[in-house]
Amino acid sequence: MTVFEQIRSAVDMKTVAEGYGLDVNRSGMTLCPFHNERTPSAKIYHDSFHCFGCGEHADVIGFTQKMFSLNKPIDAAKKLNDDYCLNIEIGKVPTEAEVTEYQKRADKKRAYEEWEKQAWRILNDYYWLMRDWRALAPKSPDEECDKRFIYSLHHLDHAEHLCMEFINCDKDGRLSMMDTVAKISALADTISVSWTDKSLAEPR
Ligand SMILES: [Zn+2]
CATH class of the missing domain: 3.90.580.10 (Zinc finger, CHC2-type domain)
Known part of the structure; x- marks a missing residue:
């Protein structure tokens, strides 16, 4: 090197x-x-x-x-x-040890960057899922409330907050959100698959 x-x-x-x-x-x-x-x-x-x-x-x-x-x-x-x-x-x-050390550092950096990209996509997708579900509001008083709409009422602000926090904080701050991102990822997978009626889904 x-x-x-x-x-x-x-x-x-x-x-x-x-x-x-x-x-x-x-x-x-x-x-x-x-x-x-x-x-x-x-x-x-x-x-x-x-x-x-x-x-x-x-x-x-x-x-x-x-x-x-x-x-x-x-x-x-x-x-x-x-x-x-x-x-x-x-x-x-x-020395060989020094080269290894530099490479390790470069690998760590790349791994972080990969995670950062992925984490951002997860938070952003979750935010848009909540936005989409907010649009499922009942059109008339007699129409039954879609549970996805109700869920989005409770979670859209949180989703937006997480995105803003991720954008605004530095590397350490983002790393401290790792658990949250993992939870959101699992949660979003579960609810979007089990709650989304494919016949209702519209392309964004
Ligand atoms: Zn110039």
Whole structure:
């Protein structure tokens, strides 16, 4: 593993962008530091920066090099190593144990990202299920209440709250919701299968 790979696996683009003063909004957009603009047209991805305005595209190394007008990528690697206390020995071939450690860290990061995507889908699906069921309100006073409608009366707010909480909190906060997400997932599976009359189901 090269020193650049080590750096890239140790620190993500958002951390670097924010650490160097960029204001990244909730959708991952920010003002591009490489051209003048008033509305954000640069997107921060997990491991790269891309500006839809000027076309600049870089990973953490390239971004740092350009941001601080450094001569070589290795200078950027050194700066990141210092600024983010990555403790990577630059200029020395990493030992096997070190490589394993970096890979473990990268795997852990990827596993978290996978879970995060899945968790968001679960919460979002649950929210939309509640929205759909809210639409099953009786059309007239004589019509019997659908139990899915009643359920949604009690749970739509909660579903929305969970989504907002997930969006607004940081990684630790999301991880602390792991049990809740698992419960919602099991619950949503059960009720949507057992309560949904397929003949009533309409495509969203
Ligand atoms: Zn730009």
